[in-house]
Amino acid sequence: MAASTSNVEDIKLRLEEHLANLGFEIHPLKVGWYNAVLPPSLRLGHRDDRLAVLVLSTPAMFEEAFLPFVEDADCQSLSDPVDQCVRHCVSSAVARCFAGTEVEVSYDYELLPSRKPRFLAQTAAHVCGAAFYYQQADVREQPWGHKKMFGVCVHPRFGGWFAIRALLVFGGVTVDSEMLQPDPPDCVPSREGRIQLLEAFNLHWQDWSYRDVVPPVQVYSQRQKDYFSTRPAQRVALLRTWGFLSRGSQAAASCTEGVC
Ligand code: B12
Numbered sequence: 001m002a003a004s005t006s007n008v009e010d011i012k013l014r015l016e017e018h019l020a021n022l023g024f025e026i027h028p029l030k031v032g033w034y035n036a037v038l039p040p041s042l043r044l045g046h047r048d049d050r051l052a053v054l055v056l057s058t059p060a061m062f063e064e065a066f067l068p069f070v071e072d073a074d075c076q077s078l079s080d081p082v083d084q085c086v087r088h089c090v091s092s093a094v095a096r097c098f099a100g101t102e103v104e105v106s107y108d109y110e111l112l113p114s115r116k117p118r119f120l121a122q123t124a125a126h127v128c129g130a131a132f133y134y135q136q137a138d139v140r141e142q143p144w145g146h147k148k149m150f151g152v153c154v155h156p157r158f159g160g161w162f163a164i165r166a167l168l169v170f171g172g173v174t175v176d177s178e179m180l181q182p183d184p185p186d187c188v189p190s191r192e193g194r195i196q197l198l199e200a201f202n203l204h205w206q207d208w209s210y211r212d213v214v215p216p217v218q219v220y221s222q223r224q225k226d227y228f229s230t231r232p233a234q235r236v237a238l239l240r241t242w243g244f245l246s247r248g249s250q251a252a253a254s255c256t257e258g259v260c
Contacts, residue, residue, distance in 0.1 A: 005179045008051060011097075011170070015053060018093035023061030024165070027054045029128035030175050037123060042116060044169060046104075051173040054124050055090055055166040056131075058158055062224040065089050070244040081235065083109055086165045094168065102171040108164055121164035122153045129182030131155040131162070139194045152201040152210060156185040160201075160211030161219045187214045 008028050015026045032048025044052070057065075069085040087107060094103050106118040126133035135151035136142065142149075155162050188194050193213070200210035208225070220228070223242075230238050239245050 005176060007173070008175060008179060011051065011053065011173070014097040015055075015093055018096060019055065019089060022065035022089050023058050023063075024065075024089065025056040025058060025130070025162075027056070027125075027128040027130040028052070028179075029054060029124065030179055030181070031169065033127040033181050034119075034124055037127065038120065041114070042120060044119065046169050046171060047174075049174050049177075051170040051175045052124075052128075053168040053170075054128050054130060054164065055086075055168070056125070056155070057086065057163045057165050059161050059218045059220050059224065061086075062227070063221060067244065070239055073245070080109070080232065081239065083107065090166050090168075098170075101173075104169045104171060106167045106169075108166065119167045121167075122151060124167055125153045125164050126184050127181070129184045131164075132184040132186050132188070134188060134194055134197055136198065139198065140191050143195060149198045149202050152197060154187050154197070154213055156187055156214070157217045159187075159214045159216040160208075161216050 012026050012028050019026060029052050030048065031044050031046045031050040031052050034052065035043040035048055046052075066082060066085045069088060070081055073081075073084075090105060090107075094105060108117070108119075108121045110118040112118055122131075122133045125131040131153035133151055133153045136144075136149045138151075152160065153164070154160060188197050197210055197213045200207075200213070206229075211219070227235060227238060236245065
């Protein structure tokens with residue numbers, strides 16, 4: 001199937017119809033925009049003119065999608081409940097909107113056999129214009145010597161109160177050359193602001209302060225903060241104290257610090 005830019009808008013609207021009211025945002029991009037900034041080992045194995053779509057979760061996802069999901073779930077072995085919820089929402093939307101179409105879905109927590117992430121979420125967010133990715137190299141005269149500072153994306157409306165969840169690649173959809181690449185809004189233009197942002201993200205991300213680097217239109221609820229501040233192994237127990245999940249449910253495995 002060949003897609004013009006108007007088909008791109010149609011694909012976006014169809015996904016939004018299923019995912020926007022669950023607290024997700026949809027951002028189309030061209031595979032080539034992503035591949036252009038990465039070395040061959042990290043590029044997507046699709047042609048540069050193929051359509052991709054990035055899915056973000058906003059603060060509303062927790063109340064609109066996650067809590068109803070755990071309420072209904074018959075979870076005997078919850079690995080990571082949020083990851084499971086996102087997978088359920090995204091895969092159902094794809095199945096409903098694009099039955100019979102080739103769509104490859106990658107999630108932020110999935111690794112390749114090489115142990116590299118299946119996609120670099122922050123790079124994808126930057127190149128599709130969703131959220132500026134502030135990297136160490138974006139700071140002039142760095143004050144950190146040789147210390148490695150991880151980069152962080154800032155969303156123009158949610159600051160740091162969001163997560164990057166999934167990348168969909170439409171293997172059979174060609175985007176025409178008229179699709180314009182949007183620049184992500186540079187919400188933290190000053191050197192001092194960027195230093196403060198990277199230090200907050202790297203040195204004390206647990207205090208949430210990096211997320212308020214720009215005034216957000218919405219932040220995580222107290223319940224969502226309590227959930228993500230709880231160690232992954234204890235989260236199922238927390239959900240149970242809130243009255244979600246049956247008594248039999250238990251965490252099968254807990255992965256990383258998983259605070260998105
Ligand atoms: C591994 C990982 C970690 C590791 C290592 C971090 C790292 N950045 O390497 C650890 C465990 C430390 C970690 C911690 C955290 N993480 Co983490 N992590 C990831 C994960 C799974 C992969 C990141 C990765 O390996 N990147 C590989 C490196 C090499 O990529 P890179 O540094 O960006 O380099 C590339 C770019 O520079 C690009 N490039 C080159 N030139 C150019 C030019 C342009 C313009 C662009 C755009 C790109 C580009 O090329 C390079 C590769 O060759 C991502 C999810 C994902 N799938 O991406 C989440 C992710 C980065 N983590 C996230 C978060 C929130 C956290 C934590 C706050 C809490 C948590 N979830 O546990 C902490 C905070 C960091 C800290 N202080 O420790 C969020 C960040 C959201 C945001 N706003 O940016 C992500 C995106 C997860 C998500 N679902 O949203 N994390």
